[in-house]
Every structure is written in structure tokens, then in C-alpha cells.
Amino acid sequence: MAAYAKVFYISIRFWLILGVECFIGGFHHFLTIKSGGSVTIPCHYDKKNPPQKKYWYSKNDQSKIYTNTSEENLSVIDHPDQSLFTVTMRNLHYKDTGDYSCVVETEGLSTIAYDLHLMVQSAPDVSVVSSSVSGHEGGNVSVQCFYISGYQNEPKQWCRYKDERCYTVGRTDTSQNSSVQISDDVGRRSFTVLMTGLRLSDSGWFFCSAGEVMNPVQLTVIKDKRRNKELLTVWLPVSAALLLLLILVGVFFTWRWKQRSKQDKHQIIEKNDSRTIDPIYCEPEDPVMSNTINDERSNKPPAGALMYSLVGPH
Ligand SMILES: *[C@@H]1O[C@H](CO)[C@@H](O)[C@H](O)[C@H]1NC(C)=O
Numbered sequence: 618m619a620a621y622a623k624v625f626y627i628s629i630r631f632w633l634i635l636g637v638e639c640f641i642g643g644f645h646h647f648l649t650i651k652s653g654g655s656v657t658i659p660c661h662y663d664k665k666n667p668p669q670k671k672y673w674y675s676k677n678d679q680s681k682i683y684t685n686t687s688e689e690n691l692s693v694i695d696h697p698d699q700s701l702f703t704v705t706m707r708n709l710h711y712k713d714t715g716d717y718s719c720v721v722e723t724e725g726l727s728t729i730a731y732d733l734h735l736m737v738q739s740a741p742d743v744s745v746v747s748s749s750v751s752g753h754e755g756g757n758v759s760v761q762c763f764y765i766s767g768y769q770n771e772p773k774q775w776c777r778y779k780d781e782r783c784y785t786v787g788r789t790d791t792s793q794n795s796s797v798q799i800s801d802d803v804g805r806r807s808f809t810v811l812m813t814g815l816r817l818s819d820s821g822w823f824f825c826s827a828g829e830v831m832n833p834v835q836l837t838v839i840k841d842k843r844r845n846k847e848l849l850t851v852w853l854p855v856s857a858a859l860l861l862l863l864i865l866v867g868v869f870f871t872w873r874w875k876q877r878s879k880q881d882k883h884q885i886i887e888k889n890d891s892r893t894i895d896p897i898y899c900e901p902e903d904p905v906m907s908n909t910i911n912d913e914r915s916n917k918p919p920a921g922a923l924m925y926s927l928v929g930p931h
């Protein structure tokens with residue numbers, strides 16, 4: 618029942634927005650962008666039940682732009698690995714001010730994943746220096762958000778899009794995480810968010826907001842190389858030592874083998890010498906003795922032969 622009610626509500630809301638004259642709802646998300654500037658907006662969707670169609674809807678020109686389209690001033694890109702698609706609007710004009718929606722279509726049913734009212738201004742109400750920041754795993758990152766004087770007394774927040782988890786300036790209750798510090802500098806009309814002890818799971822889309830106006834920021838947490846360092850400091854010497862040991866063993870056996878073959882050559886030469894003198898002496902006189910010796914050292918000339926050959930000339 619509840620599910621049906623929700624779907625009905627969403628559909629009604631959707632069609633009200635798509636309908637030209639009868640939009641009644643208020644937007645909760647206001648975005649202010651400097652004219653000539655650009656913005657990227659994330660549109661999250663259900664990870665377990667990904668939609669078949671995803672598109673960006675502009676109420677201004679009633680256009681639908683489906684995912685994986687790249688135009689000069691607008692691209693809508695799907696990121697299935699993150700369960701979201703991003704919409705980038707470039708070269709924004711005052712005429713681009715208006716209402717926009719991220720729409721997802723699952724089993725023929727369209728729902729609004731996200732909607733916003735974009736305002737293109739010469740001096741945006743809320744802005745960020747950089748809409749894309751990065752930090753290393755375990756490290757820190759800070760984001761500065763600016764607001765115009767009218768927002769001095771409005772609440773300032775730093776929120777994650779995915780779960781709308783927010784950190785608010787001046788709030789010190791236990792629900793706020795100590796790994797996020799947020800401080801307001803009224804004199805400079807900006808507030809700074811400091812995220813410490815970054816984890817890979819912190820990667821994603823955030824927004825800073827003053828009052829109802831927000832600005833998106835993408836955070837990328839780069840995998841720490843500490844594991845690699847560990848690998849270098851522990852495993853590299855160990856494997857180097859093992860390698861050295863292997864080489865030494867190899868060198869030793871090669872040396873021994875060379876020594877042996879040298880000895881054997883010596884023996885063969887001597888044997889041949891004796892043969893030239895008197896080949897008959899080289900033939901073992903006792904075949905049984907020769908056989909047993911041959912069994913023990915199969916590839917080598919029988920020790921008996923050497924004995925005989927040494928004895929031979931005398
Ligand atoms: C993109 O924006 C620029 C600057 O406003 C404009 O000159 C250009 O025609 C736009 N491109 C398209 C395809 O609308």
C-alpha cells in the first residue's frame with residue numbers, strides 16, 4: 618500500500634513538473650552559478666534496481682537529454698559503478714536560469730531522482746573555489762564555500778548527496794562526526810570544511826550550502842601508498858635475500874659441476890693418453906669389478922679405468 622502511494626505521489630509530482638502550467642511544488646535545491654561558468658550535478662539512483670533510462674529534463678525548453686550524450690555545453694554521463702549519472706552544464710547564460718530534473722525510468726515508470734532550480738548570476742549567492750577536490754587516504758582535505766552578505770545568519774552545511782548526511786556550522790551534538798570540522802568566517806563571508814582521516818568510502822559527491830542555496834563538490838580520496846611502502850620495506854628485502862640465496866646456491870652448484878667436469882676431462886685426457894700408449898691396458902681385466910663401479914657412477918669413466926691407465930705404462 619505504502620509503495621503504491623509513494624509511486625502515485627511521485628508520478629503525480631513528476632507530471633505536475635512536466636506539465637507546462639501546473640507546477641505547484643517548491644524546489645528544495647537552489648543552485649547559483651556565475652554567468653559563463655559551469656556546473657556538474659550528480660544524480661544518484663537505486664543501486665539494487667538500476668533504472669533502464671536516465672535523463673536530464675530541462676523545463677525551460679522541455680527537452681530530455683539521455684545519459685551518455687556529450688554536447689559542447691551539456692553532457693550527461695552515466696557512472697553505473699557509482700550508481701549515479703552526472704550532468705555538466707557549461708558556458709551558462711542568464712537564460713539558462715530555470716528548473717531542471719534528473720529523471721530515471723524503471724519498468725516504464727518515470728521518477729524524479731533529483732530536481733533543482735538553477736540561477737545564473739553575475740555574483741552567485743553561494744560558490745566554491747573548486748568543485749573538485751582530492752585527498753589521500755588517511756589525509757585531510759579542506760573546502761572553502763563563499764556566500765554573499767544576505768546569508769550571514771543562515772545555517773551553513775556540508776552534506777553528502779548519497780544519504781543527505783549533513784554537518785552544520787556551530788552544532789556540537791553527538792550526531793556530528795569529529796572527522797568533519799566546519800568553521801564559519803563571517804568576516805570573509807566564507808566557511809571552511811575540514812575533513813580529516815579520509816577513507817576511500819568518503820569519495821563521492823557533497824554540497825556546501827548556506828540557507829537553501831547549495832553548490833556541489835566532488836571529493837576523490839586517493840588510495841594510500843602505505844601498503845606499497847610496507848611491501849617495499851618488508852617484502853622487497855625478504856625477496857631480495859631469497860633471490861641472493863638462490864643465486865648463491867646456483868653459483869655453488871655451477872662451480873661444483875665445473876670442478877667435476879674439469880676433473881672428469883682430466884681423467885678422460887689421462888685415459889686417452891694411456892690409450893695411445895697402450896689401449897689394451899685400459900680394458901678392465903675384471904668385468905665384475907668394472908660393472909659395479911659403472912653402476913655407482915654411471916656417466917663417468919669407471920674409476921677402475923683410471924686406476925688401470927695410471928698403472929698401465931709401468
Ligand atoms: C556553447 O556556449 C557557447 C558560449 O555561450 C556558445 O557560443 C556556443 O554556441 C554553445 N554551443 C552550443 C552547441 O550551443
Ligand SMILES: *[C@@H]1O[C@H](CO)[C@@H](O)[C@H](O)[C@H]1NC(C)=O
Nearest residue numbers: 669684685694695696697698
Ligand atoms: C554510459 O557509459 C558508461 C561508461 O562510459 C557505461 O559504463 C554505461 O554502461 C553507459 N550507459 C549507457 C546507458 O549506455
Ligand SMILES: *[C@@H]1O[C@H](CO)[C@@H](O)[C@H](O)[C@H]1NC(C)=O
Nearest residue numbers: 782791792793794795796797
Ligand atoms: C564517523 O563516522 C563514521 C561513519 O561515517 C564512523 O565509522 C566513525 O566511527 C565516526 N566517528 C566518530 C568519531 O563519530
